[in-house]
Amino acid sequence: MPRLTRRAFATGLPLGLVGGSLLGGGLLGGGLLGGGLIGGGLAPALAATKDPAATPTAPVSVTPLSQICIGRFTVTALTDGYADMPYDYFPGRTPAEVEQAATAQFTARPSGVRFLFNQYLIEDGERRILIDAGPAGSIGQTGALPQALEAIGLQRDQIDAVIVTHMHQDHMGGLIVGGRNNYPNAEVYIDRRDVTHWTDPAKQSAAPDYLQTSFRMAGEVVALYPKLQAIDGEREIVRGVSIVDLTGHTPGHIGVRIEDGGQSLIMVSDMIFPVVHPQATDVFFLFEQDRVAAKAMRDRFFPRAAAEGALIAATHMPFPGLGRVVDDRGQMRWQVADWALQD
Numbered sequence: 001m002p003r004l005t006r007r008a009f010a011t012g013l014p015l016g017l018v019g020g021s022l023l024g025g026g027l028l029g030g031g032l033l034g035g036g037l038i039g040g041g042l043a044p045a046l047a048a049t050k051d052p053a054a055t056p057t058a059p060v061s062v063t064p065l066s067q068i069c070i071g072r073f074t075v076t077a078l079t080d081g082y083a084d085m086p087y088d089y090f091p092g093r094t095p096a097e098v099e100q101a102a103t104a105q106f107t108a109r110p111s112g113v114r115f116l117f118n119q120y121l122i123e124d125g126e127r128r129i130l131i132d133a134g135p136a137g138s139i140g141q142t143g144a145l146p147q148a149l150e151a152i153g154l155q156r157d158q159i160d161a162v163i164v165t166h167m168h169q170d171h172m173g174g175l176i177v178g179g180r181n182n183y184p185n186a187e188v189y190i191d192r193r194d195v196t197h198w199t200d201p202a203k204q205s206a207a208p209d210y211l212q213t214s215f216r217m218a219g220e221v222v223a224l225y226p227k228l229q230a231i232d233g234e235r236e237i238v239r240g241v242s243i244v245d246l247t248g249h250t251p252g253h254i255g256v257r258i259e260d261g262g263q264s265l266i267m268v269s270d271m272i273f274p275v276v277h278p279q280a281t282d283v284f285f286l287f288e289q290d291r292v293a294a295k296a297m298r299d300r301f302f303p304r305a306a307a308e309g310a311l312i313a314a315t316h317m318p319f320p321g322l323g324r325v326v327d328d329r330g331q332m333r334w335q336v337a338d339w340a341l342q343d
């Protein structure tokens with residue numbers, strides 16, 4: 001089992017990310033504290049504060065992060081932020097069905113399903129490899145990844161490699177936000193099928209509006225990262241860090257497997273979406289062009305992951321996005337990997 005470091009959970013979200021919602025009307029305000037779980041406990045204690053010097057302050061301004069060890073690797077889950085995905089972005093189910101499922105899982109918001117954008121940093125003491133770079137403000141309440149890296153003492157120029165799991169804007173925006181090469185010392189790894197697809201003018205002109213940002217960003221990534229390495233098929237990036245072919249969501253959608261000392265973690269990116277997966281595979285995300293291929297990959301992956309008890313990291317699952325697919329009497333479901341059960 002993976003081992004967790006002591007530096008595991010820093011809680012609280014950056015002020016810019018949360019705005020007033022978490023304290024004001026969100027988790028604490030009307031929910032958990034107000035009338036919910038700990039209504040009779042913590043809330044009166046806070047309300048009884050009289051000393052102005054002890055006025056409750058804003059939440060500590062750090063981004064959430066979580067660290068686990070996979071053999072000699074330290075893997076840090078970071079997040080660029082979140083956004084609400086409209087209920088009609090899930091072909092295969094009606095908006096009402098998606099909203100009902102999201103409500104049942106307490107991830108429903110008025111404008112859609114709340115989605116995380118998680119990234120993962122892999123360190124082996126020599127190299128720092130980042131998986132994905134986040135939407136960087138191009139979607140929802142995002143752009144916190146640089147701050148999250150700073151929270152563990154890192155600047156973007158200290159990242160040696162970035163593996164981009166596919167060329168959707170929410171996975172590569174941070175590479176080129178501001179029109180700059182934001183990871184100047186990083187080799188960038190992207191599957192060649194995605195590089196080819198997303199830089200093809202014919203594909204771009206035939207694509208719907210909601211994919212145009214990704215096409216534009218792909219062009220910028222290619223222009224700004226001369227060290228871009230288009231990768232062909234499954235291969236090792238460094239010893240113990242391998243590319244896994246998970247084509248379907250996009251032509252060159254890949255995962256990253258981290259393995260050492262009998263422990264492993266597979267980062268599956270958009271193989272699994274919150275609320276709808278892994279319970280079903282006949283439900284999709286709007287941005288998926290090839291639904292037949294996406295379904296085929298999930299039909300193969302979910303049962304195998306359940307049989308193997310694979311520890312999974314996923315971009316859009318609730319932070320830190322670590323869990324397993326489990327077969328619960330014939331029904332697939334997501335089981336959060338409890339931080340305290342990692343050793």
Ligand SMILES: [Zn+2]
Binds near residue numbers: 168170171270316
């Ligand atoms: Zn995504």
